[in-house]
Amino acid sequence: MADTSSSSAHAPVQAVSGIMPPAIPVRGVRIAGTGSQLPSKVISNDLLASVVQTNDEWIQQRTGIRERRMCDRSKGESNRWLCTESLRKALAAANMKASELDLIICGTISQDMRCPSTACLVAADLGAGTAAAWDLGAACCGFVYPLNVAHDLIRVGTHKAIGIIGCDTITAILDYHNRGVCILFGDGAGAAVLVADSDPSRGCLAQVNKADGTGWTDLFQPAEEWQIPEGVDRTTTKLGCLQMNGKAVFKFAVGTFQELIAETLTKAGISAEQVDVFVCHQSNARILDAARERFGIPPEKLHVNIDRVGNTSAGSVPLVLDELMLAGKIKPGMIVMFVAFGAGLTWTSSLWRV
Numbered sequence: 001m002a003d004t005s006s007s008s009a010h011a012p013v014q015a016v017s018g019i020m021p022p023a024i025p026v027r028g029v030r031i032a033g034t035g036s037q038l039p040s041k042v043i044s045n046d047l048l049a050s051v052v053q054t055n056d057e058w059i060q061q062r063t064g065i066r067e068r069r070m071c072d073r074s075k076g077e078s079n080r081w082l083c084t085e086s087l088r089k090a091l092a093a094a095n096m097k098a099s100e101l102d103l104i105i106c107g108t109i110s111q112d113m114r115c116p117s118t119a120c121l122v123a124a125d126l127g128a129g130t131a132a133a134w135d136l137g138a139a140c141c142g143f144v145y146p147l148n149v150a151h152d153l154i155r156v157g158t159h160k161a162i163g164i165i166g167c168d169t170i171t172a173i174l175d176y177h178n179r180g181v182c183i184l185f186g187d188g189a190g191a192a193v194l195v196a197d198s199d200p201s202r203g204c205l206a207q208v209n210k211a212d213g214t215g216w217t218d219l220f221q222p223a224e225e226w227q228i229p230e231g232v233d234r235t236t237t238k239l240g241c242l243q244m245n246g247k248a249v250f251k252f253a254v255g256t257f258q259e260l261i262a263e264t265l266t267k268a269g270i271s272a273e274q275v276d277v278f279v280c281h282q283s284n285a286r287i288l289d290a291a292r293e294r295f296g297i298p299p300e301k302l303h304v305n306i307d308r309v310g311n312t313s314a315g316s317v318p319l320v321l322d323e324l325m326l327a328g329k330i331k332p333g334m335i336v337m338f339v340a341f342g343a344g345l346t347w348t349s350s351l352w353r354v
């Protein structure tokens with residue numbers, strides 16, 4: 001018979017005193033402030049029509065976009081600048097200093113430099129001291145994934161205040177001969193500061209975080225020729241530029257967007273009518289319209305800004321959020337659903353009592 005008198009793998013966990021994780025306090029999480037930044041250069045549909053075979057009517061009908069923004073490098077506008085300015089504004093709205101943050105997460109796939117992370121550069125620009133900082137690559141989910149991560153880190157008590165940024169400068173990686181892609185994207189960024197709150201009913205009520213890497217070939221940026229998957233036309237694929245199978249992504253987006261909303265509502269046990277505001281990724285106005293129709297969401301509950309900024313990838317959701325906050329349309333106690341989907345393929349949602 002085995003000797004069980006001394007401590008062994010069968011000892012009850014409670015007996016291992018002193019090395020148990022600390023009890024998790026129940027604490028609320030609050031969005032203390034938001035900010036956003038757009039570059040100065042306006043790219044109208046007519047301007048695009050002067051460089052590629054397209055026209056204003058086609059773009060507006062198929063996407064809802066009238067114009068988008070592009071960084072003006074001669075003015076020092078860059079991914080880093082957009083990130084820094086949006087978080088600077090979010091901190092000001094929260095009445096906080098960067099040195100009060102203990103983490104900065106930057107969601108982006110279009111960094112000016114791969115190393116160091118943009119989050120580290122932002123921390124340096126804003127004087128965030130030794131706050132942890134990292135980038136998170138999730139394309140159009142580049143704000144809602146970090147929103148969920150940051151929320152949970154504060155909820156469990158390991159962090160007190162986190163700055164999250166969603167930013168992309170996709171115009172820098174577009175092939176302006178490829179009319180199926182270049183008309184869609186613009187540059188932009190938004191940020192939020194999340195803090196612990198004494199009211200435990202505030203924060204995320206339900207979240208969904210998913211990805212399906214088998215769909216990567218529908219939206220990708222090849223750096224070298226060997227990365228181009230079979231079936232994709234090599235003669236028209238420009239290395240370094242974003243490649244998109246528009247039809248496939250459209251189909252994925254319409255279905256996934258609606259399933260995401262349904263799954264999140266089911267998880268939280270509430271109906272679509274109980275949601276006060278939907279803060280959605282702006283990928284194409286037709287995709288937003290389809291979701292609004294299915295769930296009977298009135299236009300005033302689902303803000304659309306794609307007409308003015310285009311699809312800004314990770315910048316999309318926080319730009320909408322900041323516009324709504326500035327307009328006073330998101331008030332404490334409201335139920336707000338964040339929804340995003342994009343390259344990866346990735347999709348995510350976050351339902352909050354703000």
Ligand code: UT7
Binds near residue numbers: 342
């Ligand atoms: O952020 C997440 C990732 N992205 C998305 O969610 C985007 C999802 N996809 C889309 O939004 C749409 O697929 C696009 C807006 C990109 C394209 O719209 P579409 O209705 O799917 O157009 P299509 O690709 O089916 O093309 C229809 C026609 C084609 O001509 P033919 O073959 O019918 O003669 C295209 O060559 O429209 C032509 N076309 C254009 N014509 C004028 C494609 N792009 C353009 C253009 N201007 N820019």
